[in-house]
Amino acid sequence: MTRLGDYERADSKGYSKAVKIRPDLKRGWRKLTKVYRAQDKNELLIMALSRILEIDSEDEIALWERAEAHFEDKKLGDAMGDVHKLLAINPGNQKARKFKAQILEKLDTREWD
CATH class of the missing domain: 1.25.40 (Serine Threonine Protein Phosphatase 5, Tetratricopeptide repeat)
Structure with missing residues (x-):
């Protein structure tokens, strides 16, 4: 440990x-x-x-981790930007697609204001 x-x-x-x-x-x-x-x-x-x-610029792990860090900091636009870059590199990334949906849901419910 x-x-x-x-x-x-x-x-x-x-x-x-x-x-x-x-x-x-x-x-x-x-x-x-x-x-x-x-x-x-x-x-x-x-x-x-x-x-x-x-x-x-195409390091998928770094993009994913930075998107998560932005999300934790409630910087949804930055998180979404990284998810979009990730999906441009790997359109079949289901984890990124689910995370994008989660970000959109937070934006819709305005929990982050």
Whole structure:
């Protein structure tokens, strides 16, 4: 079982340093997403996922995770934008289609105002 302290040690030992030295290092950003998610740092999580997408705009995992993070932050337009990009890459993605329907339902019920 991984504890939050393990992620904090991992971050202090090099993930942040690695991406400062090599900002194009997708693997380093991916590891940082795990750290930020464990620490509930959604803003930093979205930033790290955005960096991954700057490196590889068709990274389906990063698009999915960023859409979820935007949804959690009640940024439905941003979440929908990522879902649309995901569906453009993989039109048969049923999980993304269901998530799109969930976003539309939230918009219809105006629970997010």
